[in-house]
Amino acid sequence: xxxxxxxxxxxxxxxxxxxxxxxxxxxxxxxxxxxxxxxxxxxxxxxxxxxxxxxxxxxxxxxxxxxxxxxxxxxxxxxxxxxxxxxxxxxxxxxxxxxxxxxxxxxxxxxxxxxxxxxxxxxxxxxxxxxxxxxxxxxxxxxxxxxxxxxxxxxxxxxxxxxxxxxxxxxxxxxxxxxxxxxxxxxxxxxxxxxxxxxxxxxxxxxxxxxxxxxxxxxxxxxxxxxxxxxxxxxxxxxxxxxxxxxxxxxxxxxxxxxxxxxxxxxxxxxxxxxxxxxxxxxxxxxxxxxxxxxxxxxxxxxxxxxxxxxxxxxxxxxxxxxxxxxxxxxxxxxxxxxxxxxxxxxxxxxxxxxxxxxxxxxxxxxxxxxxxxxxxxxxxxxxxxxxxxxxxxxxxxxxxxxxxxxxxxxxxxxxxxxxxxxxxxxxxxxxxxxxxxxxxxxxxxxxxxxxxxxxxxxxxxxxxxxxxxxxxxxxxxxxxxxxxxxxxxxxxxxxxxxxxxxxxxxxxxxxxxxxxxxxxxxxxxxxxxxxxxxxxxxxxxxxxxxxxxxxxxxxxxxxxxxxxxxxxxxxxxxxxxxxxxxxxxxxxxxxxxxxxxxxxxxxxxxxxxxxxxxxxxxxxxxxxxxxxxxxxxxxxxxxxxxxxxxxxxxxxxxxxxxxxxxxxxxxxxxxxxxxxxxxxxxxxxxxxxxxxxxxxxxxxxxxxxxxxxxxxxxxxxxxxxxxxxxxxxxxxxxxxxxxxxxxxxxxxxxxxxxxxxxxxxxxxxxxxxxxxxxxxxxxxxxxxxxxxxxxxxxxxxxxxxxxxxxxxxxxxxxxxxxxxxxxxxxxxxxxxxxxxxxxxxxxxxxxxxxxxxxxxxxxxxxxxxxxxxxxxxxxxxxxxxxxxxxxxxxxxxxxxxxxxxxxxxxxxxxxxxxxxxxxxxxxxxxxxxxxxxxxxxxxxxxxxxxxxxxxxxxxxxxxxxxxxxxxxxxxxxxxx
Numbered sequence: 001x002x003x004x005x006x007x008x009x010x011x012x013x014x015x016x017x018x019x020x021x022x023x024x025x026x027x028x029x030x031x032x033x034x035x036x037x038x039x040x041x042x043x044x045x046x047x048x049x050x051x052x053x054x055x056x057x058x059x060x061x062x063x064x065x066x067x068x069x070x071x072x073x074x075x076x077x078x079x080x081x082x083x084x085x086x087x088x089x090x091x092x093x094x095x096x097x098x099x100x101x102x103x104x105x106x107x108x109x110x111x112x113x114x115x116x117x118x119x120x121x122x123x124x125x126x127x128x129x130x131x132x133x134x135x136x137x138x139x140x141x142x143x144x145x146x147x148x149x150x151x152x153x154x155x156x157x158x159x160x161x162x163x164x165x166x167x168x169x170x171x172x173x174x175x176x177x178x179x180x181x182x183x184x185x186x187x188x189x190x191x192x193x194x195x196x197x198x199x200x201x202x203x204x205x206x207x208x209x210x211x212x213x214x215x216x217x218x219x220x221x222x223x224x225x226x227x228x229x230x231x232x233x234x235x236x237x238x239x240x241x242x243x244x245x246x247x248x249x250x251x252x253x254x255x256x257x258x259x260x261x262x263x264x265x266x267x268x269x270x271x272x273x274x275x276x277x278x279x280x281x282x283x284x285x286x287x288x289x290x291x292x293x294x295x296x297x298x299x300x301x302x303x304x305x306x307x308x309x310x311x312x313x314x315x316x317x318x319x320x321x322x323x324x325x326x327x328x329x330x331x332x333x334x335x336x337x338x339x340x341x342x343x344x345x346x347x348x349x350x351x352x353x354x355x356x357x358x359x360x361x362x363x364x365x366x367x368x369x370x371x372x373x374x375x376x377x378x379x380x381x382x383x384x385x386x387x388x389x390x391x392x393x394x395x396x397x398x399x400x401x402x403x404x405x406x407x408x409x410x411x412x413x414x415x416x417x418x419x420x421x422x423x424x425x426x427x428x429x430x431x432x433x434x435x436x437x438x439x440x441x442x443x444x445x446x447x448x449x450x451x452x453x454x455x456x457x458x459x460x461x462x463x464x465x466x467x468x469x470x471x472x473x474x475x476x477x478x479x480x481x482x483x484x485x486x487x488x489x490x491x492x493x494x495x496x497x498x499x500x501x502x503x504x505x506x507x508x509x510x511x512x513x514x515x516x517x518x519x520x521x522x523x524x525x526x527x528x529x530x531x532x533x534x535x536x537x538x539x540x541x542x543x544x545x546x547x548x549x550x551x552x553x554x555x556x557x558x559x560x561x562x563x564x565x566x567x568x569x570x571x572x573x574x575x576x577x578x579x580x581x582x583x584x585x586x587x588x589x590x591x592x593x594x595x596x597x598x599x600x601x602x603x604x605x606x607x608x609x610x611x612x613x614x615x616x617x618x619x620x621x622x623x624x625x626x627x628x629x630x631x632x633x634x635x636x637x638x639x640x641x642x643x644x645x646x647x648x649x650x651x652x653x654x655x656x657x658x659x660x661x662x663x664x665x666x667x668x669x670x671x672x673x674x675x676x677x678x679x680x681x682x683x684x685x686x687x688x689x690x691x692x693x694x695x696x697x698x699x700x701x702x703x704x705x706x707x708x709x710x711x712x713x714x715x716x717x718x719x720x721x722x723x724x725x726x727x728x729x730x731x732x733x734x735x736x737x738x739x740x741x742x743x744x745x746x747x748x749x750x751x752x753x754x755x756x757x758x759x760x761x762x763x764x765x766x767x768x769x770x771x772x773x774x775x776x777x778x779x780x781x782x783x784x785x786x787x788x789x790x791x792x793x794x795x796x797x798x799x800x801x802x803x804x805x806x807x808x809x810x811x812x813x814x815x816x817x818x819x820x821x822x823x824x825x826x827x828x829x830x831x832x833x834x835x836x837x838x839x840x841x842x843x844x845x846x847x848x849x850x851x852x853x854x855x856x857x858x859x860x861x862x863x864x865x866x867x868x869x870x871x872x873x874x875x876x877x878x879x880x881x882x883x884x885x886x887x888x889x890x891x892x893x894x895x896x897x898x899x900x901x902x903x904x905x906x907x908x909x910x911x912x913x914x915x916x917x918x919x920x921x922x923x924x925x926x927x928x929x930x931x932x933x934x935x936x937x938x939x940x941x942x943x944x945x946x947x948x949x950x951x952x953x954x955x956x957x958x959x960x961x962x963x964x965x966x967x968x969x970x971x972x973x974x975x976x977x
Contacts, residue, residue: 153464178193290303494538585598708931
């Protein structure tokens with residue numbers, strides 16, 4: 001960097017600008033500029049502050065510049081000067097911006113006659129920075145740094161879809177809860193209006209291919225055809241509520257007695273009538289009830305009860321009648337029409353109706369009266385066959401090869417356009433000409449016809465408008481721009497440069513994190529409800545692939561080509577049983593060589609249980625399993641060692657898949673709801689949302705446990721639905737309906753917080769549906785119901801350098817570290833790690849490598865295992881246990897020879913005890929200091945720490961301390977190279 005005078009000479013400002021600086025100018029006589037600035041209430045530090053708004057930091061190191069301003073004590077700027085300064089284009093550079101300040105100050109002095117005003121006007125409000133945008137140009141939520149995928153033409157799991165009366169806009173109601181508006185000509189999102197309504201999404205069905213027939217199941221969600229009224233069932237299933245979609249105003253709140261969940265619910269087009277098929281939670285005889293709700297009057301009545309459910313319900317447009325159809329036989333088959341006011345059946349048509357529907361005007365009922373017939377039509381007022389429509393007969397359906405699925409196919413008549421919708425495709429049929437108009441991609445959401453009948457809009461994978469005459473799309477196709485359904489899993493690879501995701505649209509996608517570019521690796525298959533797991537380098541992805549005729553397999557997918565490199569047989573985990581094995585989780589061991597899965601398998605007594613099974617990734621060879629009694633199909637810990645289980649809400653435990661040990665976790669009469677414990681990457685801690693059974697869902701706290709003992713380490717007053725540990729185990733990431741944050745476990749404080757985007761739907765207890773963090777813990781990826789993945793910066797604030805501790809304090813920390821209180825030990829470990837030099841010193845002073853056992857002592861004890869007297873043999877075994885794992889090599893040599901049966905049995909028993917001591921979760925009292933010391937020194941992440949770990953790892957091979965130090969050194973080595 002040039003001296004100030006040289007720079008001034010080259011860039012234009014006078015050397016006098018730097019008066020009072022290193023150039024030796026006088027401090028007693030103000031320069032003209034300083035005096036002019038002073039008369040206007042400005043000081044040189046103020047001018048320097050202006051530079052911070054320009055390109056100053058491109059020339060002056062930020063730390064030096066900031067320090068200079070701090071030392072000089074910069075004050076506020078008058079608005080006129082501030083506006084000119086901040087308007088300086090970056091291209092002008094540092095001193096061009098300063099020149100503007102000088103000019104502005106001089107003008108201010110000249111115009112003001114040299115006399116400062118009595119008071120400066122209030123400072124202008126700071127300009128609000130423009131929101132970040134994704135690669136498509138759409139704004140990002142506050143706090144998010146990038147978006148993978150797109151929000152374009154994503155309809156938010158719409159339960160209602162309609163055109164405005166003028167046909168210029170399309171609207172939908174869905175996630176948020178919100179009414180979204182699109183331009184009918186272009187498909188561009190025009191507006192999103194969030195509504196204050198009590199609305200619950202049906203997680204089991206919404207946005208799920210193949211769920212057409214039960215789209216609004218359980219929660220009785222429905223929207224009127226004119227888009228004016230929303231119906232939804234309360235969380236307790238005891239209230240049916242109706243809202244005005246214009247402003248979210250509650251129109252009616254009707255009791256449901258007895259409380260019941262709804263198998264299906266439909267509003268009339270004018271929003272005056274809701275008809276539901278309910279199953280009472282405690283109803284008499286378990287009979288379904290068909291209820292009719294008068295929205296305007298706020299009343300309800302049961303039209304009739306049935307032993308069978310109705311999934312086909314069609315109120316007429318005016319809400320006076322309802323047509324229902326069923327395919328089962330216990331209460332009769334066919335379609336029937338009821339007069340709602342009179343509560344009487346008006347007409348009935350025999351036959352099973354696997355697919356049927358009502359025309360938009362409510363005048364015509366269409367469907368198939370059995371699988372051996374074509375599509376037929378009946379007058380909705382009388383039930384007699386209708387005329388004038390040319391509908392596809394059985395032969396035409398056969399030629400179309402349209403897949404007819406019981407209760408999963410929707411039929412609509414929009415003017416003279418017939419639509420047949422399944423999860424596979426939509427058929428558009430011209431009912432006037434009797435010809436096929438088009439074949440559209442399959443869907444599962446609502447459909448709307450334009451007022452002129454010339455186009456259709458579907459809420460399938462994405463929102464799309466179609467030309468009804470040709471079947472061609474009108475809007476851009478955005479399906480391949482990202483997931484079109486709820487994101488089920490996200491996993492980073494290649495150090496955070498790549499990301500792999502799966503979604504309810506049944507796709508496996510690969511993303512370049514830096515550019516945001518994505519592509520589909522595989523499409524289709526229910527297997528993607530299980531998270532896909534990439535290898536560390538991102539070259540391969542492990543994904544479950546289902547087989548309708550068997551247990552399926554784990555596919556090792558080449559991430560470059562999308563082809564299957566090899567397959568791993570799940571049936572192997574059944575170990576000869578004819579019953580198949582069902583995979584509920586798959587992961588990789590840290591070295592990437594072994595695939596670990598939680599598999600539902602048959603057990604010896606003929607029941608079904610769970611097992612932790614393993615396969616060699618390179619060859620697909622089955623490596624065995626360990627049955628896990630009482631453990632459900634839950635993910636394994638990051639190192640694939642632990643599985644979480646719970647048999648009651650007040651019971652939670654970890655299952656060690658290495659030793660078979662069951663580690664109960666202390667709950668203190670609290671409950672674990674829905675989310676079982678997760679384990680930190682180093683296997684030291686576990687955490688789960690817990691509550692007292694009375695706390696509202698989503699407002700519970702988080703309990704943290706010490707895995708070694710199962711004892712409660714801490715409890716955070718964090719409202720949360722999802723938790724996971726940071727990479728270093730010091731932080732806990734927690735997400736709920738309000739947002740996502742990071743808690744510092746050593747300090748017990750939240751250090752990072754990002755609020756949930758406005759209107760983000762809450763699936764379960766959190767606004768995210770899946771997540772993962774980069775290995776360095778700085779970036780969090782969150783999957784969402786709209787099919788997007790958001791990236792967040794979750795880097796915790798830098799912790800100030802810790803001052804050295806006095807010798808006495810170091811002694812106290814060491815005592816806490818090796819003591820019996822796990823909470824104190826945890827905090828003492830981090831406290832020491834914050835002072836790397838002192839941590840290394842105290843560990844070196846207190847922990848030494850395990851020396852080889854005295855050869856003579858081991859030999860004498862081993863020989864005594866074959867002594868004539870029982871007491872001598874027993875004493876020798878106890879002596880070997882006391883000598884510890886350092887005696888293992890000599891004992892293995894003894895076993896390899898030809899000892900007596902009892903000598904071999906006793907030696908093997910001692911060796912087994914050594915192995916248990918080395919691998920067990922809970923260290924013995926003798927091992928505690930070493931295990932905790934290794935953890936503390938590893939956290940310093942210094943070369944000196946690595947040297948200490950390598951020294952400890954050189955001890956006796958079978959010792960617990962040696963085992964822990966070697967593993968820690970292997971983890972630390974790449975970071976300090």
